[in-house]
Amino acid sequence: MVPPSRPVGVESTLATTGGASLPGSRRASPETPARRVAKSPPPASPIASPPESPIFTRSRIDPANLPPGSLGLPVIGQSLGLLCAMRSNTDDQWIRDRIDMYGPVSKLSLFGTPTVLIAGPAANKFVFFSSALATKQPRSAQRILGGNSIFDLHGADHRRVRGALLEFLRPDMLKMYVGKIDGEVQRHIEENWAGRATVTVMPLMKRMTFDIISALLFGLERGDARDTLSGEFARVMEGIWAIPVNLPFTAFRRSLKASGRGRRVLEGITREKKEKVEQGKASRNSDLITCLLSLTDEHGERVLTDEEIVANAIVALIAGHDTTSILMTFMVRQLANDPTTLAAMVQGK
Numbered sequence: 020m021v022p023p024s025r026p027v028g029v030e031s032t033l034a035t036t037g038g039a040s041l042p043g044s045r046r047a048s049p050e051t052p053a054r055r056v057a058k059s060p061p062p063a064s065p066i067a068s069p070p071e072s073p074i075f076t077r078s079r080i081d082p083a084n085l086p087p088g089s090l091g092l093p094v095i096g097q098s099l100g101l102l103c104a105m106r107s108n109t110d111d112q113w114i115r116d117r118i119d120m121y122g123p124v125s126k127l128s129l130f131g132t133p134t135v136l137i138a139g140p141a142a143n144k145f146v147f148f149s150s151a152l153a154t155k156q157p158r159s160a161q162r163i164l165g166g167n168s169i170f171d172l173h174g175a176d177h178r179r180v181r182g183a184l185l186e187f188l189r190p191d192m193l194k195m196y197v198g199k200i201d202g203e204v205q206r207h208i209e210e211n212w213a214g215r216a217t218v219t220v221m222p223l224m225k226r227m228t229f230d231i232i233s234a235l236l237f238g239l240e241r242g243d244a245r246d247t248l249s250g251e252f253a254r255v256m257e258g259i260w261a262i263p264v265n266l267p268f269t270a271f272r273r274s275l276k277a278s279g280r281g282r283r284v285l286e287g288i289t290r291e292k293k294e295k296v297e298q299g300k301a302s303r304n305s306d307l308i309t310c311l312l313s314l315t316d317e318h319g320e321r322v323l324t325d326e327e328i329v330a331n332a333i334v335a336l337i338a339g340h341d342t343t344s345i346l347m348t349f350m351v352r353q354l355a356n357d358p359t360t361l362a363a364m365v366q367g368k
Contacts, residue, residue, distance in 0.1 A: 096129055098130050102260070229249050237332065
């Protein structure tokens with residue numbers, strides 16, 4: 020798991036299964052029991068959160084059929100206990116304690132959402148193969164990140180947005196971005212690493228990852244707009260793994276405010292790029308927003324609206340940021356502690 024400062028956008032996901040991992044989360048070891056978290060049944064149609072972190076609800080279920088456990092205090096529930104465990108890196112033990120107390124299926128409340136924790140192979144089979152489940156973000160994440168993202172869509176709309184995003188990720192498109200990524204990395208190393216005997220890796224990796232992603236997704240070069248968006252993004256991330264209490268002194272309120280400001284920056288960028296696309300002055304391959312603005316269907320109509328483009332650009336930024344920066348931090352740590360591997364890499368072997 021990750022501490023609250025490394026959110027993944029889904030407030031009730033506690034662990035990953037098998038070899039997969041969530042953005043910003045620790046990869047489970049082979050010995051770690053597979054676990055998933057699922058919402059308990061508020062009145063709603065069956066839904067689930069993003070595929071990496073299923074959260075489920077079912078409607079009109081008799082309370083007598085709910086699993087054992089407690090929802091705790093309103094809004095707070097078990098959120099503080101989980102956050103403390105995450106900060107002390109004991110979240111696995113926190114989950115095991117619940118399983119020991121209530122069994123492999125139990126109810127609880129996390130970040131204002133009734134939740135069901137399920138553990139074991141049968142749970143994973145249910146999560147990944149049940150046809151009754153669809154994706155949806157928790158309400159608190161929706162409030163921060165907004166709607167219109169791929170996580171909130173189903174059926175034909177989900178396929179439409181997914182197909183549009185995959186256009187940007189085609190292998191021939193990705194090859195075109197290598198030079199841009201290489202330039203950002205070299206500039207980052209020259210400015211922040213060269214000539215220094217000691218560096219604090221994690222913050223630098225986070226900034227470099229943000230710079231690369233913002234260049235590829237939004238076409239942002241270095242300057243005030245990128246710096247402004249970086250600050251707002253950091254404040255957004257602080258509130259995603261926080262109790263959803265909208266009061267002036269809370270991280271959740273600060274995250275909501277930052278999300279609105281950041282969204283307005285991206286809406287302005289989208290408008291500028293839309294004008295260039297309409298005037299034929301923009302290349303479809305330059306960045307994600309321009310690529311999505313350029314996509315049309317067989318009738319010549321745009322595939323995505325401006326709102327959908329902004330929402331999914333934000334999701335792409337969040338999905339790639341912590342995963343990449345944490346992975347690179349561990350790579351640097353490994354090289355620093357393994358001189359043999361470092362020497363072989365430097366020599367190109």
